[in-house]
Each structure stands twice: as C-alpha cells, then as structure tokens.
Amino acid sequence: MQKWQQENDWDLSLIRMMSEIGDQKREMKRQGNKINMDKVIERFVGYAKAYTTSDPKSKTSPSTARQQVFAGKLVEELISIGLKEVEKDKNGYVMATLPANCNDPAPVIGFIAHMDTSPDFPGENVNPQFCSYTGGDIILNERIVLSPDQFPDLECYVGQELITTDGTTLLGADDKAGIAEIITAMEYLLAHPEIKHGRIRICFTPDEEIGKGASNFDVAKFNAAFAYTLDGGEIGELEYENFNAATATVIIQGRSVHPGAAKNKMINAIHVGQKLNSMLPAEQRPEYTEKREGFFHCIAFDGRVEKTEITYLIRDHNKKLFDARKEMLIQACLFLNDEFGEGTVQLDLEDQYYNMREKIEPVRYIIDLAEEAMRELGIVPKIRAIRGGTDGAGLSYKGLPCPNIFAGGHNFHGPYEYIPVNSLKKAVELIVRIAEKAVDRS
Numbered sequence: 001m002q003k004w005q006q007e008n009d010w011d012l013s014l015i016r017m018m019s020e021i022g023d024q025k026r027e028m029k030r031q032g033n034k035i036n037m038d039k040v041i042e043r044f045v046g047y048a049k050a051y052t053t054s055d056p057k058s059k060t061s062p063s064t065a066r067q068q069v070f071a072g073k074l075v076e077e078l079i080s081i082g083l084k085e086v087e088k089d090k091n092g093y094v095m096a097t098l099p100a101n102c103n104d105p106a107p108v109i110g111f112i113a114h115m116d117t118s119p120d121f122p123g124e125n126v127n128p129q130f131c132s133y134t135g136g137d138i139i140l141n142e143r144i145v146l147s148p149d150q151f152p153d154l155e156c157y158v159g160q161e162l163i164t165t166d167g168t169t170l171l172g173a174d175d176k177a178g179i180a181e182i183i184t185a186m187e188y189l190l191a192h193p194e195i196k197h198g199r200i201r202i203c204f205t206p207d208e209e210i211g212k213g214a215s216n217f218d219v220a221k222f223n224a225a226f227a228y229t230l231d232g233g234e235i236g237e238l239e240y241e242n243f244n245a246a247t248a249t250v251i252i253q254g255r256s257v258h259p260g261a262a263k264n265k266m267i268n269a270i271h272v273g274q275k276l277n278s279m280l281p282a283e284q285r286p287e288y289t290e291k292r293e294g295f296f297h298c299i300a301f302d303g304r305v306e307k308t309e310i311t312y313l314i315r316d317h318n319k320k321l322f323d324a325r326k327e328m329l330i331q332a333c334l335f336l337n338d339e340f341g342e343g344t345v346q347l348d349l350e351d352q353y354y355n356m357r358e359k360i361e362p363v364r365y366i367i368d369l370a371e372e373a374m375r376e377l378g379i380v381p382k383i384r385a386i387r388g389g390t391d392g393a394g395l396s397y398k399g400l401p402c403p404n405i406f407a408g409g410h411n412f413h414g415p416y417e418y419i420p421v422n423s424l425k426k427a428v429e430l431i432v433r434i435a436e437k438a439v440d441r442s
Contacts, residue, residue, distance in 0.1 A: 037425040039187065043180035044424060045128050045163070048172040053123035054116035054207045061216055062092035062206035067115050074115075074179070074204055081187045083202075091206065091216040098186050098200040106198025106439045110227025111185075111431060112391055112402065113178030114208035117170060118413040120299075127166040133157055140167030144415050153234065153410055157420045164418040171417035173409030177424060178230030179204055181407060185431035197435040201227070205391050211245065211352035214394025224400060226366045228434070229392040232406035235423040236379050238370055240360040240403040242386040242393045243294070243315040244322040245352040248329055250276065252345050256306040267340055269308035273301060276310065276345070279332040292317045292385055294325060317355055317385055353389050359396035360403055370405055373433040379426055405430065 052070045055063040062068060071092045078086045078096045085097040092115070100106065117123040131138055135158045138146040144167030148154040165171045182202055189195060201224045205213040208231070232239055254269030280296045282288075289295045294316025302309045312329070316322035326349060333345045360367065371381045392402035408423025 037184075037421075037428065040180050040184040040424050040428050041163075041421060043183060044173075044177055044419075047176035047179055048126050048128050050176075051124040051126075052116050052172075053119050054210045054212075056119060056210040061212070062116070063210060063212070064116075067206045068092050070115055071204065071206070074183075077183065078186075078202075081183070082190050083186060089216075089218070093206065093217060094204040095222060096186075096202050098189060098197070098202070100197065100199040101193050102196035102198070102439060104196065104198075104439050107225035108199045108201060108223060109435060109438055110201045110203065110222060110224035110400070110402070111182045112203045112205065112227050112229045112395075113182055113231060113407070114175045114205045114213050114229075114391060115179065116207055116209050116213075117172045117174065117176070118209040120413040121170045121415065122168065123170055123172060126169045126172055128171060129164045129166055131162045131164055133160055133162050138162075138164060138418075140165060140415065143167065146416050146418065151411060151416060154418075156234075161421040162418050163421065165415050167415045170412070170414055171409070171419065173407060173417060173419040174412040175208065175231045175407060177407040177409055177419055177427070181230055181424060181427040181431060185428045185435075188428070188432060189435060195432065195436055196439050198439055200435055203227075208391050211247070211389070213391035214353070214398060217391070217395060217398065219395065219398045219400045222400065226363060226401040227392070227395065228366075228370065229390045229402055229404045230407045230427060230431070231390045231392070232386075232404050233409060233412070234382070235406050235408055235420070235426055236374065236382040237406040238367065238374065238381050238383050238403065239386045239390075239405075240367055240383075241317065241357040242353070242355055242389045242404075243317055244319055244354050245389050246314040246322070246326060247350050247352060248312040248314060248326075249348040250310040250312070250333065250345060251348075252276075252308040252310070253343065254304070254306050254308065266305070267344065268305050270303040270305060272336060272340060272344065273303060273308040273310050276332055276336060277301075279335070280312075280329070290387075294318070294321055296325065296329070315387075319355065353393040354397060356393040356396035356402070360401055363401045366401060367403055369437055370403070370430075370434060373430055373437050376437075377426065377429050377433055379430065 050070045052067050071088050071094050074094050075088050083096040088094045201222055207213055252269040252272045255267040257266040284295050286295045286297050297313040300311040314325050333347045336345045374381045390404045392404050395402040409419040411417045
C-alpha cells in the first residue's frame with residue numbers, strides 16, 4: 001500500500017511538473033510575441049518619407065503615379081521577407097499571402113492598410129521627429145506647437161516616445177503606420193513557425209483618403225472570410241460603425257459685368273455661393289459636432305464673379321438623416337435657381353460609402369475575436385463609431401466584412417499629427433495574436 005501511494009504521488013508530481021512545463025512554454029510563447037520592434041519603427045519612418053498624397057480631382061486609378069511607385073517598393077519588400085503570391089495590379093493594389101502553417105481548420109483572415117496620405121495638408125518632404133515626452137508643449141518649429149492645452153490626449157503618453165511632424169507637413173501615420181505594422185507582423189510570423197495560424201491575406205490600397213480605396217478592390221481575388229483595416233487612431237480603437245458619406249460639387253455660373261454698369265445685370269457667383277453656404281445650418285459643421293452627430297463640411301471654395309465652385313462633404317451615421325442632409329442641399333440649390341435663373345447653380349451629388357454596421361453585426365464574432373485579443377495583450381478596447389470612413393466600409397458592402405482597428409496615430413491630416421512608439425508596437429502584437437486566436441477559435 002505504501003509503495004502504491006509513493007508511485008501515485010510520483011505520478012501526480014510528474015503530472016504537475018509537466019503541466020508547469022506546459023505553462024512555462026505557453027508563457028514563453030506569449031513572451032515571444034513581445035516582438036523586437038526596431039523594424040516597425042524603421043519601416044514607419046521610411047514609409048512616412050515617401051510622397052503618396054492622393055488627388056481628388058484625378059480621373060486615374062490610382063489618382064497619382066507616386067502611389068504606383070510606392071506600391072512597387074512594397075512589392076519588392078514583401079517578396080524579400082518571404083511572402084507568397086505577391087502582386088500589384090494596374091490600379092496600384094498590392095496583395096500578398098502568408099500561407100497557413102497548421103492543419104487545423106481556420107478562416108482566411110485579411111489585414112488591410114492604405115498607401116495614400118490626405119490631400120488636406122502637404123505630404124511631401126515629411127521629416128519625422130522623435131520626442132521622449134515628459135509633458136507640456138512640444139515645439140515642432142518656430143510657429144507650430146503641439147500642446148496638451150489643444151490636444152489633451154498628449155497627457156496619456158507622458159513617459160513614452162512619440163514620433164511627430166516637424167510642423168510643415170502631416171506625418172502619414174494615417175496609414176503608413178498600418179502598413180508598417182502589417183508587414184512587421186507577417187515577417188515575425190514567418191520567423192516564428194511555432195505560432196500556428198491559418199492562411200493570411202494582406203492588401204495595401206490606393207486612394208482611401210479620397211473615398212476610392214475600395215472602388216477597384218477585387219474581393220473575390222483577395223478571397224478572405226473577413227478582414228481588418230489597420231486604419232484607426234489611438235491604441236485600443238475597435239470600430240465597426242462609420243459615417244454614411246457623400247460629396248457634393250456645386251458649380252455656380254455668374255454674370256460678369258463692369259461694376260460701373262452692373263445694376264440689375266451682374267450675378268456675382270461668389271455672393272451666390274456665400275448665400276448657399278449660409279442656407280446650411282452653421283451648427284452642423286464639423287467644428288461644432290461630435291460622437292454620432294453628422295455634418296456639412298465645406299472643403300473648397302474657389303470663387304470668381306463669373307464662376308464659383310464649392311465642394312462639400314456630407315456625413316451622418318443615421319441613413320435617414322444622411323438622406324435628409326442631401327435633400328436639404330438639393331432644395332437649397334433649387335431655391336437659388338428660382339431666384340437667379342435656371343442653370344445658375346449646378347449640383348453634382350455622389351455617394352461615397354455607407355455605414356458598415358449592418359454588414360458587421362451578423363458576423364459579430366470577428367469583433368469579439370479582436371476584442372479578446374486586445375484584452376489578452378493588456379489593451380483596453382475602445383469600441384466606438386468612426387467619425388469618418390475606411391476602406392472597410394466599402395469592402396463590407398462588397399461582401400468582405402471588414403471592421404477597423406487602431407494603427408495608433410493622433411491628429412491625422414495636419415501638422416499636429418503624432419504616433420506613440422508603443423502604439424506601433426502593440427498593433428503588431430495584436431495582428432499576431434488575432435492570427436493565432438483565429439486557429440484557437442476555429
């Protein structure tokens with residue numbers, strides 16, 4: 001009996017020891033996901049310096065040749081790290097594959113980021129700056145100061161290293177950060193075959209900033225069950241609701257007459273444009289709205305007496321309110337034509353994308369997957385509606401459910417843009433963890 005008890009105790013000790021070894025191996029594996037991040041920082045800075053601004057007036061795809069040049073360089077890099085099926089199509093879309101390394105059934109996952117930067121602010125000669133942030137103002141140059149008084153989120157990053165602009169351009173974290181994070185994660189998975197994952201597809205798109213990123217995206221060719229865009233802002237963002245979006249171009253034809261003989265003859269197109277702008281609710285402009293409140297945004301006003309052209313962005317999360325906004329602009333233009341004569345005001349109204357929520361909610365598990373992965377990495381998920389749009393909105397309506405997760409940047413589209421280095425790192429870890437968890441959940 002005593003001998004049996006000793007053998008049984010030994011067996012139990014062996015089981016406990018093997019269990020502890022298993023726990024240690026799993027912890028080592030988790031620690032392995034704390035990736036050496038020199039590459040993601042180096043990549044991001046290099047990509048940020050590439051001039052890839054898109055052009056909303058262009059009729060080509062991509063809208064600028066410089067995006068094709070950048071796409072070609074990404075193709076070379078993807079081949080060099082060992083990805084398969086790497087290709088760039090005539091429209092500048094770059095796709096590649098990380099083959100599965102396990103026999104377990106797992107969905108094909110996609111990760112997507114966009115190559116272009118916004119035409120709202122200069123994107124050429126970007127000169128990223130590193131700052132070990134200790135609080136207070138950051139002097140970008142003699143005229144531009146990045147201050148927590150205007151940007152309170154800065155205070156969340158005291159003690160961290162930030163990458164900022166030099167105050168003369170945007171930074172391009174939207175969305176060069178997403179590209180750097182995806183490529184670094186793929187390279188890491190290739191170097192660590194002990195992390196089991198299914199087939200992974202990646203794509204880098206052109207012209208997202210002008211609402212055309214999904215226009216020529218070949219969903220069938222991409223062939224993924226679902227995907228994530230790495231195009232969000234601060235760390236923890238997880239988004240599956242966005243604006244319904246339209247652009248409106250208004251062309252006003254005036255009548256130019258010498259001002260000395262203009263009475264009852266001149267139609268000043270500038271003044272007609274000003275009147276149109278005053279007919280839209282001032283409190284419904286971006287600078288006065290937040291959360292799920294929509295807006296009219298005048299982004300260009302090219303005024304001459306003879307001819308004036310105005311461009312608006314129309315946004316709302318609610319489809320009925322979105323349609324009502326478009327109707328308001330239509331009626332305002334009709335009113336002005338009644339006053340100044342038929343044909344004075346011409347309106348070209350074009351829908352860009354719609355709220356992806358109705359396409360994501362039926363496959364809510366892809367949100368759960370990302371949320372669980374964040375929590376396991378110590379990231380607090382921030383599930384909120386996007387006050388903007390991503391390629392994922394258009395792709396969701398084309399049959400590829402595609403919520404958006406953070407890339408880590410702040411203050412996009414201007415000289416105050418910055419990204420914490422830690423947020424870049426955490427995004428890479430998140431991609432790796434999602435790929436791993438997709439196998440665990442299948």
